Amino acid sequence: MGIDxxxxxxxxxxxxxxxxxxxxxxxxPPWLLAEEIAASGETLAAAANAVRRFNTAxxxxxxDVVPAVKLQSACYEALGPEGMAVLRDxxxxxxxxxxxxxxxxxxxxIGSTAECYSAAFLGRVRVGQTDIAPFDADAVTVNPYQGxxxxxxxxxxxxxxxxxxxxxxxxxxxxxxxxxxxxxxxRPLYRAVADLTDRWGMPFVGKYGYTSxxxxxxxxxxxxxxxxxxxxxxLFFLVPGYGAQGGTAWDVSRAFDxxxxxxxxxxxxxxxxxxxxxxxxxxxxxxxxxxxxxxxxELGKCIQCM
Amino acid sequence: MGIDxxxxxxxxxxxxxxxxxxxxxxxxPPWLLAEEIAASGETLAAAANAVRRFNTAxxxxxxDVVPAVKLQSACYEALGPEGMAVLRDxxxxxxxxxxxxxxxxxxxxIGSTAECYSAAFLGRVRVGQTDIAPFDADAVTVNPYQGxxxxxxxxxxxxxxxxxxxxxxxxxxxxxxxxxxxxxxxRPLYRAVADLTDRWGMPFVGKYGYTSxxxxxxxxxxxxxxxxxxxxxxLFFLVPGYGAQGGTAWDVSRAFDxxxxxxxxxxxxxxxxxxxxxxxxxxxxxxxxxxxxxxxxELGKCIQCM
Numbered sequence: 155m156g157i158d159x160x161x162x163x164x165x166x167x168x169x170x171x172x173x174x175x176x177x178x179x180x181x182x183p184p185w186l187l188a189e190e191i192a193a194s195g196e197t198l199a200a201a202a203n204a205v206r207r208f209n210t211a212x213x214x215x216x217x218d219v220v221p222a223v224k225l226q227s228a229c230y231e232a233l234g235p236e237g238m239a240v241l242r243d244x245x246x247x248x249x250x251x252x253x254x255x256x257x258x259x260x261x262x263x264i265g266s267t268a269e270c271y272s273a274a275f276l277g278r279v280r281v282g283q284t285d286i287a288p289f290d291a292d293a294v295t296v297n298p299y300q301g302x303x304x305x306x307x308x309x310x311x312x313x314x315x316x317x318x319x320x321x322x323x324x325x326x327x328x329x330x331x332x333x334x335x336x337x338x339x340x341r342p343l344y345r346a347v348a349d350l351t352d353r354w355g356m357p358f359v360g361k362y363g364y365t366s367x368x369x370x371x372x373x374x375x376x377x378x379x380x381x382x383x384x385x386x387x388x389l390f391f392l393v394p395g396y397g398a399q400g401g402t403a404w405d406v407s408r409a410f411d412x413x414x415x416x417x418x419x420x421x422x423x424x425x426x427x428x429x430x431x432x433x434x435x436x437x438x439x440x441x442x443x444x445x446x447x448x449x450x451x452e453l454g455k456c457i458q459c460m
Numbered sequence: 461m462g463i464d465x466x467x468x469x470x471x472x473x474x475x476x477x478x479x480x481x482x483x484x485x486x487x488x489p490p491w492l493l494a495e496e497i498a499a500s501g502e503t504l505a506a507a508a509n510a511v512r513r514f515n516t517a518x519x520x521x522x523x524d525v526v527p528a529v530k531l532q533s534a535c536y537e538a539l540g541p542e543g544m545a546v547l548r549d550x551x552x553x554x555x556x557x558x559x560x561x562x563x564x565x566x567x568x569x570i571g572s573t574a575e576c577y578s579a580a581f582l583g584r585v586r587v588g589q590t591d592i593a594p595f596d597a598d599a600v601t602v603n604p605y606q607g608x609x610x611x612x613x614x615x616x617x618x619x620x621x622x623x624x625x626x627x628x629x630x631x632x633x634x635x636x637x638x639x640x641x642x643x644x645x646x647r648p649l650y651r652a653v654a655d656l657t658d659r660w661g662m663p664f665v666g667k668y669g670y671t672s673x674x675x676x677x678x679x680x681x682x683x684x685x686x687x688x689x690x691x692x693x694x695l696f697f698l699v700p701g702y703g704a705q706g707g708t709a710w711d712v713s714r715a716f717d718x719x720x721x722x723x724x725x726x727x728x729x730x731x732x733x734x735x736x737x738x739x740x741x742x743x744x745x746x747x748x749x750x751x752x753x754x755x756x757x758e759l760g761k762c763i764q765c766m
Contacts, residue, residue, distance in 0.1 A: 279507070
């Protein structure tokens with residue numbers, strides 16, 4: 155679905171949080187993995203089954219708190235084809251529960267290849283006379299390094315299937331400055347990326363004034379968030395880096411407009427691993443829910459979602 | 461395996477070609493897909509099985525001609541988890557036949573996520589006490605946009621498992637100039653990427669003077685290939701864009717040093733779809749082999765591999 159659907163889900167839940175389902179095996183309660191290993195041996199299938207149960211329980215527990223989930227494809231690829239089946243199934247389960255689902259795949263390649271990536275995550279593949287949606291997410295993250303023709307196939311599928319993308323702009327990791335802050339020549343590279351992103355989004359402005367071509371802006375770069383918010387009133391921001399990576403509620407509040415719209419804040423480890431902090435491996439889903447509620451409250455002090 | 465293994469395979473075959481196994485369904489002989497649809501219906505499983513047979517036949521037919529294959533992950537992701545199983549199996553089959561295998565995944569993400577990507581393609585995942593290699597390629601392509609900490613996990617797995625990576629530098633597509641040619645501020649962005657790549661490769665210099673951290677440089681940018689060859693004598697180039705995208709043998713010859721080393725040239729569609737040109741869908745593997753031999757000869761006129 156396009157950006158309007160995300161904005162409305164945020165409004166309905168009064169919570170601009172996206173929960174990152176980025177499960178590494180060390181994030182799982184040990185008993186869960188142990189049960190699956192007992193059933194299927196020390197295999198990727200066992201690991202994938204454990205992740206599937208983990209995701210399902212979290213999706214059930216968070217459904218009335220969190221409007222969106224983001225699934226980090228790397229965590230599923232690391233479990234091979236079995237992991238990719240969990241990615242597909244978790245996306246479907248989340249959408250059935252009413253979540254807005256972002257596949258965090260950061261794909262980027264030349265046009266003819268980008269068509270395949272877009273078909274994989276947003277579009278359809280035709281087999282004989284049948285159109286099949288391989289992963290079927292609402293939105294996918296993309297990498298801008300190869301320029302417009304690597305983005306165009308996604309824009310086409312956005313039109314056809316009412317979807318969204320988020321372009322990597324200013325990321326939250328420490329070394330992101332090595333390229334993103336280079337001056338090209340009168341402003342940093344990430345600003346050139348934001349300009350391109352803004353242009354790509356022009357045909358996709360929704361009823362709240364935001365486009366379905368969003369931008370990833372790390373919570374660890376608060377002054378840049380603020381500057382981008384001012385200069386690009388149409389860009390919806392996906393903001394990673396809150397919590398574990400150091401971004402505060404105040405930092406991320408700058409990503410929002412006066413109506414409390416225009417961004418969604420990701421939290422992965424704090425929610426996924428809440429059971430570790432509470433020493434409650436049996437009740438991992440309840441612990442995740444409690445953390446999601448805490449985060450909602452914390453963000454609510456700085457941001458009013460309308 | 462590291463870059464030395466690739467250099468030696470190129471020498472043994474006297475052929476600096478990597479065959480791109482980037483099969484889209486329209487690249488398959490229709491009878492092959494029809495047989496699988498007859499067996500399994502119009503499903504991604506049927507499509508994936510057809511691709512598996514296609515790849516196997518091509519790998520058999522090209523094994524004494526071509527030293528390396530590059531598998532474009534997008535084509536497999538577009539067929540869902542079933543496609544990813546074919547990616548895994550084709551990598552294993554190719555390596556068993558003695559090919560050097562590059563997974564063309566162009567992954568890039570923050571450090572903790574890059575660990576998962578690296579484990580997926582080059583490394584191992586531990587399940588209980590068992591280490592499992594999910595996709596197990598010799599090398600993977602990576603995207604530099606997030607900087608050093610997104611590359612570091614790959615460098616670590618390269619050390620542990622003797623592997624290689626290729627960093628996107630100057631790509632072959634038309635819109636690549638939008639960012640890669642921006643001046644930062646005294647030289648184009650792709651040169652800054654090449655500098656970083658050169659630095660990342662320092663600890664990985666092999667016995668032929670090349671490092672296992674290579675660079676992707678499109679055949680469609682001949683003057684830049686030449687400049688990069690001069691300035692970065694340690695960087696091994698992966699050169700896409702030959703043939704279908706417009707690069708000539710003379711263009712790509714500039715990627716090589718005086719010994720005929722330092723690069724490998726990709727051809728995907730020309731080899732995969734050779735059966736279409738010849739009107740020989742039954743003999744698609746022979747057609748691919750004939751095209752690979754023709755390309756070897758064509759490149760051999762400009763490049764002497766020693």
